[in-house]
Amino acid sequence: MPLQCRFYENEFPEIGDIVVVTVRAVENMGSYVELLEYKNLCGMILHSELSRRRIRSINKLIRIGRNETVLVIRVDQEKKYIDLSKRRVSPDEVQRCQDKFSKAKTVNQILRHVAEKLQYKTDEQLEELFHKTAWHFDRKAKVKGLGAYEAFKKAVSDPTVFDECDLDPETLKHLLTDVRHRLMPQAIKLRADFDLSCFSYEGIDAIKVALKEGLKLSTDEFPIKINLIAPPSYVITTQTMESKAGLEHMSKVIEVIKEAIMKEQGNLVIKHEPRIVSDTDDAELAKQYAELEEANREVSGDEDDDENEEGLDDEDESKLRVLELFSGIGGMHNALKKAGIDFEVVAALDIHDGANSVYAHNFNKDLVKNREISALSTEEARALDCQLWTMSPPCQPYTSLGNQKCGNDNRASAFSHLVHLISQVKPPLIFLENVKEFYKSDSWDLLIESLHSFQYQVLQFILTPPQFGIPNRRRRFYLVAHLTESNLCSSFVSKSEPIQNLTLNEEFPALPDCDCLFCIQSPMKQISQFLDQASKEFRVLEREVIVKYFRAMDMINENEIISDCFTKGYSKRLTGTGSILQFCEPIFSKEYLDRIRNENDQSEIERISNSLTLRFFSSAEIARIMCFPEEFSFPETQTEMQRIRFLGNSVNVLVIAHVMHWTFGKHFRK
Template identity: 30%
Template sequence: MKAIEFFSGIGGFNQAARRCGIETVAAFDQDLAANQVYEINYGLKPSCRNLDSIAAEEIPDADFWWMSPPCAPYTIRGARRDEKDTRAKSLLHLMALIDRRKPKIIAVENVVGFGDSIVLKRLKEEMAYQGYDSSEMLLCPTQFGIPMRRPRLFVYAIREGYGRVVRYPQPVPNANELTRLSDVLMSLPTEILKVDESDIERYGAVLNIIDPFEPGQRAICFTSGYGKCWKASGSLLRMKDGTVRRFAPVEILRLLGFPDDFCLPENLNLTKLLKLIGNSLEVRSVLFVLKAIKDNLLNVSD
């Protein structure tokens, strides 16, 4: 099965897709640094294209469209402007191209607030009109035993004749496979990650500082603002010596299900890396969705 990853970022979809026999044949993202990370890890150069205006002819043939559009239109921080937010335009535009390119499968990932948006309502109407059968799942890595919250909505649809979407049971964590936060920590030079005492005093009330050695601790969702803003952008670690530090990019990648040999280019600074990683997908959740889709497919050759 051949897929296109729209809004590809650092390739959370490709990371999961290759583990279940789906080949990503094209990727699109307007961020050059994200595309650099993507290319060195997957050997595929994403097209640096603004998707607000892509033409149907520029989209290669593929069975599967995966889309992870910007979440700001559906978040409180982004003022929940929904279809009026210019950042929703690219998804609305791609939606209008479904009729022209007719992929067999469509999947869209976004924040929980996307669930009751006008954009999603329009997407569902368009897909139903075009003969797609759709379903959705709300998944959080905690359901896979991962000590990090990142609830995300996954909407997926299969075109008439290629399968029926049946409701899929929610995953439950396997008690024997729970990851502890301390398991993902690495011994690293952490000076650059350290949070100043003055910042802790000043922003203490909004900081989420956790002890990774305390059983059952979970990190809150890491966002693209983790490297530069304090409020609700991700957890900080209280280390054994009492100092407080950020999670390192590689540690967040581990929580997100990326392998330890995932490459991060040296020319990208910490803030940029944290931004890219904070935007990414949680790989186990994507794998779960892909499995649900594959289980529902008929007559589609792998």
């Protein structure tokens, strides 16, 4: 069983402490909970202590599996009774407690991981490590939980912090490695929005001078950027490790600009004060730039109509014209954007109304058409005049969970028709994705024979997301074909076998602006980096279900760096459709759970199941793991089961973006 240790030195909380608990059972008089910071000591929240208001529904106030922030009102150490109150905790106290809990939990996880690496056998060994490190710093700072976190954080840049802990070299090495991995500071993005105007005779010059005055305050620590949204709106951004100092510096920059413009009878009005922004906000800002750039394009009135039309035609011809076949929810479309390709989707064809509604929700609704691919005529395909055909045909005829009839499956008939269309239309570029079992199937034989007979150069890949630092098994076959006689882009050399092992070089260069493991050798991402906030309602598994399917489920925790492939049957079936997540203490390692499963000890399985809290990944989390952009969303009318089904049939955006970049994307970058 994984080693456990309380977060703080005192074995019991004190009256008046505010703690975090997990609800384990809801009874008539109260709810039984476990105190997460105190090695899961048992406590009770009486229902009279749930709310100051009249209680109409207990379930709206407290639920099994949910974390709550509560006040300790009674402690009997001899009988181990702990009474708790939820109604006496203010919102500010909840926030402070959650912050302390998060930091103390981080320290606890670091030390438990160190103990696991050092192969500690008992909780007493782990407790001794806490005495020497975390609790030592808490005592020194006289702040429970926060003293250790601040010391560990300081150790990232100053390892001498641990000199006073009397640690042996091996323990110190593992501790420093884990501390740096978990607590290395990440740059925080800051932003403010303001309107800047000046209507004097030299107004434009005055605005330029004022902005330059602000830019003079740009430093290595606080690099300042100012961008025009649309007159008179500007946005100022910076990145820093220290949010408080960064916000103060940004306010100072705005004040300098304001003073400079007011000297010229101008004005500055702050629309949004300096604030921390997310990647989603950044994406929205980039979208604003693109929309305004398009809206502000001007054609000189002195040029004649023919010249104007010629210029527009040239611009259109520079884009890669794309036909999406089996377009689904738009995975290929997102991959083209991720690869930085200058493209235009002419049509997106799919037979499934639900998938088409997702595509239309995220992109131009006029692009998507409900069409049976096998009914697409040669004349229609030729009239679309597309240079790239992308396709992700149904995988069920080939997958190990399907019937494996391959080309004899009725669902493969559309693909056979598509091969015929390729032989007639001969599109310059073809991109195909499917399960790895597609390789060497009779459908693959048919496609390869046709491509070679019409002088296509072919590159094939079998790749999986962990090669790019994404913690999800999804091994897929990719094929890119380029018509030799086409001068659309420089040709590549065909290879008879799929490429499976990658090395960063001229043949397989880094994708610009990509921070994945392949491109910049960044660490493998943990599952925690893809999860929703804890306040969200999740689909939690009942204990009876856990016991019944214990041997079949792939159970992981947020610290893992791998998960099983999510299929369309996820959350409907528990076997072979994707991983299940532990989300409450105690957290068991995957290795430990696998060992229990293999030992096939039913009594031990039932005992462990009492402590396990498992949930399904949400559709939003699966979309992140499959590298869909944060702004990607589903229509509100679609259920969670429908969303998961569509994602299970989709593709990994990041992997496809890399393959596109290596083979043809670099010739069509914006």
